[in-house]
Amino acid sequence: MESLAFYGIEDLRYEEKEKPKLENADDVIIKVKYSGICGSDLSRYKKLGPLTPGNIFGHECSGVVEETGSNVTNVKKGDRVAVCPQLKCGKCEACKAGYFAACENLLVIGAKEPGCFASYTRLPAENLLKLPDNVSFDEAALIEPSSVVLHGLFKTQLQPGKTVAVYGCGTIGLLACQWAKLFGAEKVIAIDIDEEKLSVAKELGADEVIQPDKNVSTYSKLMELTDGVDLAVEAAGSAQTSEEVFAAPKKGGEVLFLGIPYSDITLKRFYFERIVRQELTVHGSWNAVSAPFPGREFTTTLQFLKEGKLKTQPMISHCISLKEGPEIFRKITTGREKAMKVLFELDK
Structure with missing residues (x-):
């Protein structure tokens, strides 16, 4: 499958990777439709480098359920979904208290785990939200950043x-x-x-x-x-x-x-x-999740998108192919191109 893999500071490569496989009974494989570049992606690309060199980058996305583990009941093959990219451990004191944003082992896909700048990505079933028919895939790719904002405003x-x-x-x-x-x-x-x-x-x-x-x-x-x-x-x-x-x-x-x-x-x-x-x-304010997981930040965003009250289209400045990824990262971080929200469109 096509992917963008992050190897080092300013070293993002378009390359073929193996399609992810189900590893746990609660896993779901998503066929990615749209994935978005986050401001934190740009900063890590330019200043910090990858947590796991060669890992698939990216954490904001929407897509279609491709395959489900044996224990999955909340979604099925063919469902249109948005993604919560945060992975909680469920075992630390913060998780036991329902304070998932403070999870001692909180991860986001695209860091240590494979992300969504790829044709397919894998997530636990609890991280998925089914999309109403009137919410488009490109709108749904912005549910996670919207949830980040709500997580703060709710405080x-x-x-x-x-x-x-x-x-x-x-x-x-x-x-x-x-x-x-x-x-x-x-x-x-x-x-x-x-x-x-x-x-x-x-x-x-x-x-x-x-x-x-x-x-x-x-x-x-x-x-x-x-x-x-x-x-x-x-x-x-x-x-x-x-x-x-x-x-x-x-x-x-x-x-x-x-x-x-x-x-x-x-x-x-x-x-x-x-x-x-x-x-x-x-x-x-850190991250976007709360109890019950993934939290009211995500469900509120989805509700307001469904009702047409939250507008995302004016924020989308680019909609490009994954192959153009390394170049758009170079252009934005060197000031050669101005951008607001950049979306990668996959599976055209």
Whole structure:
């Protein structure tokens, strides 16, 4: 089968791999229809390298059930499915408490286990969600990143009438803008250096946008629009925004970290004092799963896709073949091509 295998930093190869086989009675083989590039994939490709050299990369996907183990009852051959790519151990204290996001041995396919940048992938049956007829495969490939956003927002006090600032308008930030409006936020302010991404943010629900520049601070621009927001979401994963996000909330407000900076973070006194003097609540959010597994993050996303309330198409900037994978990774990480959500289309 065709695949993208990750061998080292900036070393992603399109090559033939053996089709996965059922190993456990609860296993399911999925014929992949669409798989998406996550921002974390780009960072690992450029900066960190693979956990298992030569492993099939990728963890966001949708597909069709190809084969099932003897104990599988929730899906059958031919079912259209979305995938939860997180693999919990089920044995540690966190898992026993139903706190699956804190599983001591939590894995995501595409890291140590084969991922979904391939014609086929293998997962436990409990990791699959059957798709309603009106939810397309390309929409379903974005269920996992949407669930990442919801996992964080569910920790906050976000409710109707609140104000929200979102720093960074990649896939996660754009989904955060949408979900904030779906939660009933009165005003959502999107912040990004890319004018095209800000345009998409407005299309997906942002009421105001801020494009940072060297002459006027983002904080000043934000204060022209509001006297402080109830919730500030860091979705860029940059050192700069991980500091600036503390300036956005009003007294008693909240900060939610969804982005993952791959560098050290320092806080100027002004930003640190905002945490203390504004009595901010700061949330860290990791992964997308909860109890009952895979969690309400996934089922809520699926419900809102089914009802047509969550929009994913405007975020999809590329839909390409798997063979084009190594080149698109090179282009994006070297700045030669701009992209929002890149999907690989398989089994055309």
